[in-house]
Amino acid sequence: xxxxxxxxxxxxxxxxxYNSTGNLITTHQIKLVLDxxxxxxxxxxxxxxxxxxIDVICISHTHPxxxxxxxxxxxxxxxDYKRGLTTRQLHIIGPSGIRxxxxxxxxxxxxxxxxxPVLYEAPTRPIIIGDVSITTASVQHNVPALxxxxxxxxxxxxxxGDTGYTDQLFKLAHNADVAILECSNAPDQTSEFHLNPxxxxxIASSANVRQLVLTHYGGTERIPELQRETGKYFSGILTVxxxxxxxxx
Ligand SMILES: [Zn+2]
Ligand SMILES: [Zn+2]
Numbered sequence: 001x002x003x004x005x006x007x008x009x010x011x012x013x014x015x016x017x018y019n020s021t022g023n024l025i026t027t028h029q030i031k032l033v034l035d036x037x038x039x040x041x042x043x044x045x046x047x048x049x050x051x052x053x054i055d056v057i058c059i060s061h062t063h064p065x066x067x068x069x070x071x072x073x074x075x076x077x078x079x080d081y082k083r084g085l086t087t088r089q090l091h092i093i094g095p096s097g098i099r100x101x102x103x104x105x106x107x108x109x110x111x112x113x114x115x116x117p118v119l120y121e122a123p124t125r126p127i128i129i130g131d132v133s134i135t136t137a138s139v140q141h142n143v144p145a146l147x148x149x150x151x152x153x154x155x156x157x158x159x160x161g162d163t164g165y166t167d168q169l170f171k172l173a174h175n176a177d178v179a180i181l182e183c184s185n186a187p188d189q190t191s192e193f194h195l196n197p198x199x200x201x202x203i204a205s206s207a208n209v210r211q212l213v214l215t216h217y218g219g220t221e222r223i224p225e226l227q228r229e230t231g232k233y234f235s236g237i238l239t240v241x242x243x244x245x246x247x248x249x
Pocket of ligand 1: 061063141162
């Protein structure tokens with residue numbers, strides 16, 4: 001059993017009704033976040049979890065709209081760990097440069113953790129943690145960035161992070177039950193670092209995805225257009241992400 005919950009689906013804009021991007025995946029054995037942008041910590045606590053429930057942090061890239069709440073996350077985790085309030089040891093997966101990024105964040109938090117989280121920098125092989133298998137691939141953004149494929153009990157969730165149109169997305173999304181794709185761009189807008197509705201629909205169709213979830217869009221006014229334009233290219237289940245929306249797989 002795997003459950004995926006949207007913690008945020010906005011972009012960099014600071015608005016009262018949209019958290020920045022992040023997702024929570026829970027299985028029988030682990031709890032994992034896939035990016036953790038602004039507002040995600042509040043969403044996590046709204047679901048009844050604390051930072052001490054999280055086993056794995058998967059980071060697509062280190063733009064703040066994907067990692068902003070990790071600073072507060074690490075402070076809480078570091079202090080609780082030091083005080084013996086948790087013994088849970090973190091696994092952190094991220095793109096090239098993530099070790100350096102983590103040591104910078106750790107120095108900003110100014111608390112001695114007392115143990116070293118398990119860090120995986122741009123892994124080239126699947127990582128098995130508990131009952132979950134995590135595969136990554138480099139995607140196309142203006143900083144090092146990973147897309148993710150997460151499987152448990154024959155079910156698979158794929159997440160694009162921020163990316164332009166690249167073959168890696170088809171491999172990561174192949175036959176996925178749920179593909180969470182960023183859809184920053186408007187239908188008539190193309191860029192090498194982000195996707196638009198047509199690209200999202202084509203990738204999900206070609207990869208034979210069962211359910212496509214569009215995220216990282218920001219602004220409720222975009223929802224009808226996202227559904228209409230993406231639906232021209234994808235005939236499976238199409239969902240526009242909303243905070244705390246969840247999917248059981
Ligand atoms: Zn980005
Ligand atoms: Zn972003």
